[in-house]
Amino acid sequence: MDPDADEQGYQVVTDSWLHIADGKVQQIGTSEYAPKVKPGTPCIDAEGKLVTPGLIDAHTHLVFAGCRANEFEQRLNGVPYTEIAKQGGGILASVTATRNATEAELTALAIPRAKALARDGVTSIEIKSGYGLTLNDELKMLRVAKALQQHVHLHITTTLLAAHALPPEFAHSAEEYIEHICDEIIPAAANENLVDAVDVFCEKIAFSPAQMEKVFRTAHAHGLMVKGHTEQLSNLGGSALAAELGATSVDHLEYLDEAGVQALATHGTVATLLPGAFFFLRETQQPPIDLLRQYQVPMAIASDFNPGTSPYASLTLMMNMACTQFRLTPREALQGVTCHAAKALGQTHTGYIAKGMQADLAVWQATSPAQLSYQVGTSPLAFRVIKGVQHHGE
Numbered sequence: 001m002d003p004d005a006d007e008q009g010y011q012v013v014t015d016s017w018l019h020i021a022d023g024k025v026q027q028i029g030t031s032e033y034a035p036k037v038k039p040g041t042p043c044i045d046a047e048g049k050l051v052t053p054g055l056i057d058a059h060t061h062l063v064f065a066g067c068r069a070n071e072f073e074q075r076l077n078g079v080p081y082t083e084i085a086k087q088g089g090g091i092l093a094s095v096t097a098t099r100n101a102t103e104a105e106l107t108a109l110a111i112p113r114a115k116a117l118a119r120d121g122v123t124s125i126e127i128k129s130g131y132g133l134t135l136n137d138e139l140k141m142l143r144v145a146k147a148l149q150q151h152v153h154l155h156i157t158t159t160l161l162a163a164h165a166l167p168p169e170f171a172h173s174a175e176e177y178i179e180h181i182c183d184e185i186i187p188a189a190a191n192e193n194l195v196d197a198v199d200v201f202c203e204k205i206a207f208s209p210a211q212m213e214k215v216f217r218t219a220h221a222h223g224l225m226v227k228g229h230t231e232q233l234s235n236l237g238g239s240a241l242a243a244e245l246g247a248t249s250v251d252h253l254e255y256l257d258e259a260g261v262q263a264l265a266t267h268g269t270v271a272t273l274l275p276g277a278f279f280f281l282r283e284t285q286q287p288p289i290d291l292l293r294q295y296q297v298p299m300a301i302a303s304d305f306n307p308g309t310s311p312y313a314s315l316t317l318m319m320n321m322a323c324t325q326f327r328l329t330p331r332e333a334l335q336g337v338t339c340h341a342a343k344a345l346g347q348t349h350t351g352y353i354a355k356g357m358q359a360d361l362a363v364w365q366a367t368s369p370a371q372l373s374y375q376v377g378t379s380p381l382a383f384r385v386i387k388g389v390q391h392h393g394e
């Protein structure tokens with residue numbers, strides 16, 4: 001164990017200062033050696049508060065139209081999620097509503113969701129497309145996601161998830177749709193600089209591992225990172241294949257087996273756990289937490305905020321659920337939404353408080369880090385710092 005860590009393994013530094021300039025942490029020290037500050041230099045006072053890296057939500061589907069409370073009700077009346085999906089509900093219900101919405105309408109719907117995450121200490125989010133499933137509608141979603149930065153103080157990265165579900169236009173052939181994604185959608189999204197990564201839902205009700213591989217190879221050819229929705233409802237070996245193909249993360253993982261865990265460890269792939277979807281679907285199959293620990297696979301925690309399986313716009317709620325549902329420790333939960341979440345996004349400049357890192361911080365009215373995973377509904381956030389700038393609102 002790190003000699004500087006306390007008994008729970010945190011590296012809490014007390015009585016200290018950060019020198020921030022050009023949006024980055026330039027120096028960290030204890031107050032004995034505090035640099036002389038010239039009068040008039042802007043200072044951020046965090047006395048008596050807990051400072052953590054700004055939280056990172058590494059997996060959201062924040063841009064969508066429509067509401068699926070009706071399906072929630074159907075499921076509680078006994079209809080399984082997979083059955084609802086087969087009947088054209090599920091993801092396709094959100095696709096219809098999203099296709100019918102304008103960019104302005106989608107933006108207006110997304111702003112309060114992003115603000116809710118920000119009020120909970122989040123400074124960076126990833127947003128996926130995947131409710132358009134045509135060239136124009138996927139690009140529309142990505143443009144809305146990128147432009148959200150003009151409305152909410154957050155860093156936003158975007159992921160193309162055209163391979164989320166088979167759209168009605170291609171119901172006759174998943175292969176043709178995969179070709180369309182590779183030949184048209186990925187090149188257009190890359191050329192317009194609208195995406196950082198490409199994702200595939202690899203599942204019996206969605207796309208096969210072989211189809212995922214085709215999409216990933218095309219993504220790489222366009223210089224984009226890759227990641228997967230894998231082993232959520234069954235074990236198809238998608239996680240191991242995604243890891244071999246260089247995925248920064250594989251997400252969900254309830255059905256991941258030991259060979260899959262081993263592959264993640266070998267390839268340095270992050271396991272992103274989504275306790276909101278687990279909870280909302282009343283899933284009983286636990287992701288293999290002990291194996292992930294044993295093989296030292298970094299575990300990220302994300303909201304998976306979406307209208308069908310995780311309607312929860314709170315990352316501290318996800319930390320709480322990671323602890324209560326998956327038995328993570330509060331320290332693992334905090335790592336899951338900071339340093340491991342950054343790694344899940346392929347980022348090396350966020351997720352830690354260290355010299356040279358981007359100065360994205362969450363400042364809490366809290367005395368112990370465990371408090372962040374503990375209480376829900378009364379966020380202890382005092383304010384956020386984004387690239388060195390203090391933000392009291394969203």
Ligand code: DI6
Pocket residue numbers: 090091094164201229232277304306307308309
């Ligand atoms: N897995 C999920 O949990 C979400 N997407 C996916 O591939 C569900 C999205 C939805 O039901 O709208």
Ligand code: FE
Pocket residue numbers: 059061229304306
């Ligand atoms: Fe998801």
